[in-house]
Amino acid sequence: xxxxxxxxxxxxxxxxxxxxxxxxxxxxxxxxxxxxxxxxxxxxxxxxxxxxxxxxxxxxxxxxxxxxxxxxxxxxxxxxxxxxxxxxxxxxxxxxxxxxxxxxxxxxxxxxxxxxxxxxxxxxxxxxxxxxxxxxxxxxxxxxxxxxxxxxxxxxxxxxxxxxxxxxxxxxxxxxxxxxxxxxxxxxxxxxxxxxxxxxxxxxxxxxxxxxxxxxxxxxxxxxxxxxxxxxxxxxxxxxxxxxxxxxxxxxxxxxxxxxxxxxxxxxxxxxxxxxxxxxxxxxxxxxxxxxxxxxxxxxxxxxxxxxxxxxxxxxxxxxxxxxxxxxxxxxxxxxxxxxxxxxxxxxxxxxxxxxxxxxxxxxxxxxxxxxxxxxxxxxxxxxxxxxxxxxxxxxxxxxxxxxxxxxxxxxxxxxxxxxxxxxxxxxxxxxxxxxxxxxxxxxxxxxxxxxxxxxxxxxxxxxxxxxxxxxxxxxxxxxxxxxxxxxxxxxxxxxxxxxxxxxxxxxxxxxxx
Numbered sequence: 001x002x003x004x005x006x007x008x009x010x011x012x013x014x015x016x017x018x019x020x021x022x023x024x025x026x027x028x029x030x031x032x033x034x035x036x037x038x039x040x041x042x043x044x045x046x047x048x049x050x051x052x053x054x055x056x057x058x059x060x061x062x063x064x065x066x067x068x069x070x071x072x073x074x075x076x077x078x079x080x081x082x083x084x085x086x087x088x089x090x091x092x093x094x095x096x097x098x099x100x101x102x103x104x105x106x107x108x109x110x111x112x113x114x115x116x117x118x119x120x121x122x123x124x125x126x127x128x129x130x131x132x133x134x135x136x137x138x139x140x141x142x143x144x145x146x147x148x149x150x151x152x153x154x155x156x157x158x159x160x161x162x163x164x165x166x167x168x169x170x171x172x173x174x175x176x177x178x179x180x181x182x183x184x185x186x187x188x189x190x191x192x193x194x195x196x197x198x199x200x201x202x203x204x205x206x207x208x209x210x211x212x213x214x215x216x217x218x219x220x221x222x223x224x225x226x227x228x229x230x231x232x233x234x235x236x237x238x239x240x241x242x243x244x245x246x247x248x249x250x251x252x253x254x255x256x257x258x259x260x261x262x263x264x265x266x267x268x269x270x271x272x273x274x275x276x277x278x279x280x281x282x283x284x285x286x287x288x289x290x291x292x293x294x295x296x297x298x299x300x301x302x303x304x305x306x307x308x309x310x311x312x313x314x315x316x317x318x319x320x321x322x323x324x325x326x327x328x329x330x331x332x333x334x335x336x337x338x339x340x341x342x343x344x345x346x347x348x349x350x351x352x353x354x355x356x357x358x359x360x361x362x363x364x365x366x367x368x369x370x371x372x373x374x375x376x377x378x379x380x381x382x383x384x385x386x387x388x389x390x391x392x393x394x395x396x397x398x399x400x401x402x403x404x405x406x407x408x409x410x411x412x413x414x415x416x417x418x419x420x421x422x423x424x425x426x427x428x429x430x431x432x433x434x435x436x437x438x439x440x441x442x443x444x445x446x447x448x449x450x451x452x453x454x455x456x457x458x459x460x461x462x463x464x465x466x467x468x469x470x471x472x473x474x475x476x477x478x479x480x481x482x483x484x485x486x487x488x489x490x491x492x493x494x495x496x497x498x499x500x501x502x503x504x505x506x507x508x509x510x511x512x513x514x
Contacts, residue, residue: 037072037255044068047252050245059240060159063137066242070136073251075342079244084132086368087376088412089124090405091383092434099397107398114391114400115441118383120150127379130234134375138240141173144230144386145198151386154197156231158240162223163233170381173231177205177213178222200227229389234378250342272310275299365410373406380404407435 037045044065053061069076095111133140133155141161142153160179163171184190194202204224207213215221236243275296278286287295303309383402392399407415416435423429433443450456 036259037252040072041068045252047249050248050252054241054245057239057241059138062242062245063158065248066136066138066245069248069251073255075254076244076247076251079247080132080135083135083243083368083372085128086372086408086410087127087131088405088407088409088437089127089376089379090407090412090434090437091118091123091380091402092405092430092440093118093387093400093402096399096401097397098395098399102397110391110398111400112441114387115439115444117149117151117390118387118402119439119441121383121386123379123383126153127376130379131372131375134234134236135243138242138245139233139235141175141233142231143173143198143226144232146230146386146389148390161233167228170228170385171233172228173226173233174223175201175204175226175231176220176222177201177208177224178220180205198230200230232382232385234375234382236372236375247342254342270310273299273303365408369406369408369411376404376406405431405435412436 043049045068050062050065052058053065066076070080071077093111093114095107097107130140130142130153137158139158139161141156141158141163143156145152145154156173156175157179160176162174162176164174165172180190180194184193194205204213208222208224213221213224215223277292277295280286285292380402387400387402405415412435416432419428419431419435423432430440430443434440438446
């Protein structure tokens with residue numbers, strides 16, 4: 001068949017080209033359908049809906065979104081755990097003696113009771129768990145179940161709790177007993193769950209069923225005011241918005257950018273083999289349509305198992321076009337910008353999770369500590385409330401108060417060292433060990449057991465050094481005093497700083513010398 005390129009053709013002339021097969025292996029479009037999170041749950045990953053919920057303070061929706069991202073996003077989950085477990089929640093109890101006539105034995109007995117009671121609270125574990133719930137849900141509602149010797153916190157479902165008033169500076173908690181009907185359809189299961197709650201909830205549910213709960217005008221039925229002695233609420237900034245809610249839109253952008261970057265990387269593998277049909281000197285086809293179709297299909301069959309290769313048959317020579325992005329360094333930097341935006345929105349240094357320097361890192365950690373210190377104070381208030389209920393019944397004679405140390409996973413060694421230096425000036429001898437993670441009861445028990453039972457203070461002598469030897473002890477065989485103890489070497493210059501206190505430039509200089 002002779003074809004003149006300058007000649008106009010009917011569409012039917014090219015109908016045979018439709019029979020040509022395309023390449024067997026192709027890659028997905030790198031532009032459409034990006035974002036793995038959206039494929040998982042479109043409702044909870046709609047960026048516009050999330051921004052609108054944040055603006056409108058839709059706490060219920062944002063709690064659901066926060067819990068979804070906590071499970072599905074490694075960055076979001078790690079940020080929440082970092083905030084929740086930043087503090088070590090170390091504590092100590094101080095007796096306040098307000099009457100000189102109070103006997104020491106009586107105070108010591110009560111002090112031991114307080115320590116046993118507080119030890120049973122498992123403050124470190126419970127405080128971290130509560131802080132994590134506050135980060136994920138925006139608030140923690142709890143109810144104290146206390147028998148006088150042991151207290152536990154029963155968590156209440158946040159969607160069925162609210163707090164609108166205060167009593168003595170503490171939030172008053174309201175609970176909706178419709179929780180039992182909404183979540184437990186089976187009567188037997190509902191009764192079993194109801195029995196696991198304190199009696200105050202059981203009485204309120206019975207009153208609700210009998211129609212004796214009076215609702216405020218325009219309010220839903222089922223709300224009951226809980227006893228402020230036992231019910232409590234913990235949140236940050238008097239808001240129930242999840243603490244890291246503003247980070248979620250940036251995480252969605254990062255997910256889409258990562259998915260797009262992966263598709264662009266796959267696209268770099270895509271190659272198109274362009275097979276041009278030769279023309280004669282008159283510009284007419286050398287092969288007819290059937291022959292061109294056979295040549296095309298033969299090439300398709302030959303490259304059928306190749307990944308990312310398509311065949312294009314046209315009127316020209318054969319060449320290979322590479323669709324890879326040559327500006328890969330720019331693409332990589334763009335992705336890093338999107339990733340940095342997540343941590344910038346969180347207000348947390350990215351170097352905490354991928355450290356490549358230590359400039360300003362210490363200040364960033366200090367800001368993080370300050371941002372959640374109010375949470376530590378609220379926990380401290382709850383624990384002191386328990387001590388007041390059970391032990392501070394005669395404050396005119398003596399009382400006890402629990403204090404939370406400001407020790408974090410980053411500064412506890414430094415604080416322990418500072419407490420040790422203060423102990424040499426007459427301050428507390430317990431604080432250095434408490435800062436290292438021991439409780440007061442374990443410190444006292446260990447000291448009594450080692451000194452009074454094992455007599456280790458008599459059996460074990462400290463190593464001889466310039467700090468423990470007198471001048472007379474350091475005399476040599478000729479009677480000369482003030483000799484350097486054997487095995488110790490004098491070192492000139494200032495003591496080397498630990499790595500976390502060195503500047504980035506000092507670290508780089510040290511690495512270049514090695």
